[in-house]
Amino acid sequence: MQYRTVPKNGDSLSALGFGAMRLPTKRGNIDEERASRLIRHAIDQGVNYIDTAFSYHGGESEKILGRILTNGYREKVKLATKLPPWNVQTREDMDKILSIQLKRLQTDHIDYYLLHSLNSGSWKKFQDLGVFEFLESAQQAGLIKNIGFSFHGDRKTFREIIDAYDWTFCQIQYNILDEENQAGKDGLLYAASKNIAVMVMEPLRGGMLAEKVPKEVRHIYEKSGSLRAAAAFGLSWVWNHPEVTVVLSGMNDETHLAENIATCDAATPGSLSDMDIQVIDDARDVYTKMMKVGCTGCSYCTPCPFGVNIPMCFYFYNQYHMLGDKLMTRGFYSMQLMGGMGSPGNASLCRQCGKCVSKCPQNIPIPEELKKVAKTMDGLTTKLVFMIAKRMFGSSIKNE
Structure with missing residues (x-):
């Protein structure tokens, strides 16, 4: 197993971490x-970083992890x-949630504790509610470490x-x-410049880059002569x-686990050749052509x-047309942009004022494209998915 060091505390973490958001299921x-x-x-194979969340699997992920890690x-x-x-x-909700998490996970501390899924709205909300006082109090009490x-x-x-x-x-x-969406490479480099460890989620875009690969991309990988699979x-x-x-x-599959461990062993920094990088660039070009809006998220x-x-409206709109699981994309769109995680920011709020157009370096006709986004993403289907997503992610903070 390959290990990398957290700059600020010296922890040696497996470069491959286990994400517990999509655990294997049976009958729902x-x-x-x-x-x-x-x-x-x-x-047993050397993975030593496990990531979950209060809301994953409707709260069941933490509970089951607590039993597994005995x-x-x-x-x-x-x-x-x-x-x-x-x-x-409220500020008190933070303490209640952490208490529930410790009980679910059957542990007296959390090694790495995160504020979940921050954007401009949720960031402001946390600050207004005194999140730093909570974090430092919990850290001083030994309930969270990092x-x-x-x-x-x-x-x-x-x-x-x-x-x-x-x-x-x-x-x-x-x-x-x-590479240019959300925090992107700019964010990766900026965090690293501050000696902040960077954990990467969705390295395969929810499996899209490993499964249901377009035939044009498959052809590029096969033509390269490399024995790597798309996931690798x-x-x-x-x-x-x-x-x-x-x-x-x-x-969530034994084969995926074995393949990812093998890939991790070989994929050290700088291990890709110039030819490998060109193959990946060619594959990215094919995916980019499939996008509906050429937004870079600047x-x-x-x-x-x-x-x-x-930017997030266009991000999810592109993902909707590229990703195999459209219902999941609707769920994330609704939670992040229709009020599930803070103030709404969905496409239907656009009033066609046009102030954004002159600011766009990609010369995207933003109001016109937002109309298309709203037509696809803001309808009844998404609203129904939103109701389901709120039930799934809205785990109770009552004492369990």
Whole structure:
């Protein structure tokens, strides 16, 4: 197993982390026996970083992890979980949630504790509610060890958050398609310049870059003569960055686990050849041509006077047309842009004022494109998915 060091505390973490957001299921519930077998085998093979959240699997992920990590396995790993802004309405809620998490996970401390899925709205909400006092109080009490955040916003907000606190780590979405989206490479390098460890989520875009690969992309990989599978190309590209500390993978299949461990062993920083990188660039070009809007997520168009989160609207619109699981994309769009995680920022809020157009370096006719986004993403289907997503992610903070 390859290990990388957290700059601020010296922890040696497996470059491959186990993400517990998509555990194997059976008849709609987590298949605990299989999940236990997968996670314990991963730990036996050297994986020592496990990531979950209060809301994953409707709260069941933390509970099941607590049971899996008994019999000495808890001591072998660094455990990460998250404080969800959508469940927090008061300062007291933060303490209640952490107490529930410790009980669920059957542990007396969380090694890596994150503010979950920050964007400009949830960041402001947390600050207004006194989140730093909570974090430092919990840290002084030994309930949490390292403080960080996960992020789904624009680059400007990412830098603002990085500069606001002495974080040990952060978690960003980064893959061959998101080099310029959300925090992007700019964010990766900026965090690393501050000695902040970077954990990468969605390295394969929820499996899109490994499964249901377009035939044009498959042809590029096959023509290269490399024996790497599509997943190995995608993961190797992320690990090729020395600034990345841990890459999280939601390994719900024994074959995926074995393949990812093998890839991790070989994918050290700088291990990709110039030819490998060119192959990946060619694959990215094919994916880019499939995108509906050529938005790079630079955020020059923001803030919108009517509250539209323009870059994220385009991000999810593109993902909707490229990703196999359209319902999941609707769920994330609704939670992040229709009020599930803070103030709404969905496309239907656009009033066609046109102030954003002159600011766009890509010359995108933003109001016209937002009409298309609203027509596709803001309808009844998404609203129904939003109701389901709120039930799934809105775990109770009553004492359990």
